[in-house]
Amino acid sequence: MRAANLGLVLRTVCAADERPSRADIAAATGTTRATAARLADDLVAAGLLDEVERTPTARRGRPATPLAPGSRFAALGLQADAALLVARVLDLRGRVVAERVEDGDFAGSEPGPTLDRLGALAARLVADLPPDLHLVGAGLALPGIVDVATGSLLRAPNLGWSDERPAERLARWLPPGLVPLLGNEADLAARTVAEAGPGRPGTHRDFLYLSGQIGVGGAAVLGGRVMTGSSGWAGEVGHVCVDPDGPACRCGSTGCLEQYAGRDALLAAAGLPRGTAPAVLAERAAAGDPAAGAALDTAAWALGIALAGALNVLDIPVVVLGGHLGELGDLLCPRVADHLARRVLSARWRRPTIASAANGPGAGATGAALRALEDVLADPAAWLGRPDVPA
Amino acid sequence: MRAANLGLVLRTVCAADERPSRADIAAATGTTRATAARLADDLVAAGLLDEVERTPTARRGRPATPLAPGSRFAALGLQADAALLVARVLDLRGRVVAERVEDGDFAGSEPGPTLDRLGALAARLVADLPPDLHLVGAGLALPGIVDVATGSLLRAPNLGWSDERPAERLARWLPPGLVPLLGNEADLAARTVAEAGPGRPGTHRDFLYLSGQIGVGGAAVLGGRVMTGSSGWAGEVGHVCVDPDGPACRCGSTGCLEQYAGRDALLAAAGLPRGTAPAVLAERAAAGDPAAGAALDTAAWALGIALAGALNVLDIPVVVLGGHLGELGDLLCPRVADHLARRVLSARWRRPTIASAANGPGAGATGAALRALEDVLADPAAWLGRPDVPA
DNA sequence: GACGATTTGTTTTGCACTAGAACAATAACC
């Protein structure tokens, strides 16, 4: 019971927009001030909560001491994708404590050396961290099908990797005991939309996230929780069939969404070379280039069909576009919205909306760190009396 | 805390395959015998658990007194659909205590009179119940889009009803205080697959349920829980687009699954009149009738495309067919399975399976009762000291 | 500048519930 209440208090502080006092916590959780204070004291003693400086307020009564999530607890988020390696440390308050990014072309790369480069990046980042910072966990975002339970990457088409176990390789570069948990890039990036910080609700709580990489990944978020499905690869909208007579896809099916809205497919349809930035495509379309316009129309049409099916099945009213699709959001959103209004069954009662994500590149790394920090919020009692944590 | 533990004990007894003793409960819940016994005693006193006759066993030691879910607690499940009215009473053990069924043609009927017929049916059923049986709730399954929160039926195309509030009308026929909760027929029918009885897990825990009525409804079940989505109409596979150039659907879109696998669409394609029983279609196909075979092929093709998309999005490995699709399962399943194996992204690692549901007609009514009984399992403390319950 | 008002945080007391252990009951085994 105490374990449950400790979690409740910690999550209340994390979820709050302003720094709450002990009395605020009591009011929010429905317990008495006495109970809330005792729980909060324990969390402060463990470093999971900090008593921060009180801001001058013109209110009568004894001034409150505001509480904030502990700044000495943090997690490491890693991401490897076709063009980017990211290592990022996020603390319990959701602040980026440290970050290192490396550009490159890792499509078709050897998994081992690439993971070593990411590991070295992470090792340098961790070495420079303040000594009193405690890393409670790590996560790794990968653009592919991941078996979360066994920690193996089954297939990452963009990287050209299959049947890898990257966690062990990375763990060699990290402090002992810190083994990164694998996660699908789209699932983890979706977290950055669902959560503004650890335990703090983001702009949307129910949405379908589309991650525009070379292909199209996706994740469904319901009630603020990323739907994992029964084996953890739910939300894969990229391979929903848009036209059974369409072009063959490398997944074995035909006419998949990816063949119309994937980055390479979009660029090819617009007559642009493979590596072109999405912004160039947007410029061309805005300037009236007919090929670019047609490519975007086709992508919007395909997105409309695939997303309508997904929204019908999931009963979700909101779509958030990330990656290259997010960059093209201004052009895509209005067109897709028209298709959705026509094809979504519940559109009559509640019009579906579609918007771009505000998360930048490397959102998967942030999401991986959020995922690791979630363990602390779920059961703070486990972190209470630990001697290895700096008190 | 006690409320939580009471629920835990009750759910443990319901979930068990054999009738557990107090000691079994202690072992299953992880509490001590003393605690489990005290909680069980309270539940027995309230009638939520029954001490049943012990079966002779050749085991040493003091014989155990087996506990079973209370047989005096039950719920009323109702269902109205285009050809059937059902009223059914299910007790906490999952047994059908009483049942009344009325055939008819209610497609395009006036909502009021039809609801009155169902109400009268329910009233006769309730009147004949044993006097010590306590009805804890009621549910109504309707084939359409339902707003569970406000209790209104937005649209039921098969019945031709719109914007109805059937609960009030039915409540007039029922004992005071018993207001049926609305639910989508497919959602509730899916429950009968997910749960073998109240709180007892069924054959599958993660599956997509397809309810073949005049149209095609659906429900997604994850971890034994029916996914409601953000407004309660998740799982609507019937209006996933199979072919953007296909026939127009009354939902406003084109080429919906329903236009290929709905009952009327199937019969029309096979050259059979509208009211024909699905069994006749199966016979014809088995006898080598080319039109019937082609109709089934088309339906299987459409199901393959729509279901593959849904399975990709939901990451569910199992499809269960109910209604007329279930009756045609022997013919449909093998054909659909082929399509799924080719189009589902994760099929390489885990082959999707598809099977017919074993639930008979009126599964929605059973599901509605299960739904109502779930309230008791969720918080038995609320039913503990109630004077209106026969002790 | 003293006093009351007001809000926060702490201490004290009582209560509800569980854990643990000892004890009583019952039936098979030797």
Place this chain on the structure above:
DNA sequence: GGTTATTGTTCTAGTGCAAAACAAATCGTC
């Protein structure tokens, strides 16, 4: 018939919360 094994009950101690009283710190007012 005694022993052993298993179930159910009783008793005591301990944990953690609620409620209420109390101490602390600031603002407003005379």
